Amino acid sequence: MIGGQVDGIFDQTNTALPQIKEAKVRALAVTSKVRLPQLKDVPTLSETVLPNFEASTWYGVYAPKGTPQPVLDKVLAAYQKVMTDKAFTDKMAEQAIQLLPAEQYTGAALGKHTENEVARWKTVAARTNISLD
Known part of the structure; x- marks a missing residue:
């Protein structure tokens, strides 16, 4: 875009x-459910042309099946510590990155979210005839 080619x-x-x-x-819209405080004058796609549309970038930390629970607990504790560190959360806010509530940082919550996202995007791919050729 900056080079004028896209x-x-x-x-x-x-x-x-x-x-x-x-x-x-120029930002035309954001894909989050609500406007971003850092771009308060930029509407959501849901407000403009795609009612009820929401898509967000997300990340997850996964481990191989059978990983011992104490190892999972240690990784989760370290992850939760980072996700609540003020320096980290301030840096994310500067970049308009929306962090989830702490209860979303569990294996069960991530598993459910992953299942929902896979089902959601499979439906989109099927409806629009997108294939992985």
Whole structure:
């Protein structure tokens, strides 16, 4: 886009926000459920052309099946510590990255979210005839 070779893209806020702030690109909408505080004048896609649309970037930490519970507990505790660290959360906020509530940082919650996302995007792929050729 910046080079004038692409008309539009969907991008993550941490890479797009600096370009938006420097007026190198213009944000037309965000794909989150609600407007972002860092881009309060930018509407959501749901507000504009796609009612009830929401898509967000998310990350998960997975371990092989059979990983001992004490190991999983230790990794989860370290992850939760980082996710509540003020320096980390402030840095994420600067980049307009929305963090989930702490109860979402569990194996069960991640498993459910992953299942829901796989089902959701399988439906989208089927409806739009997208294939993995």
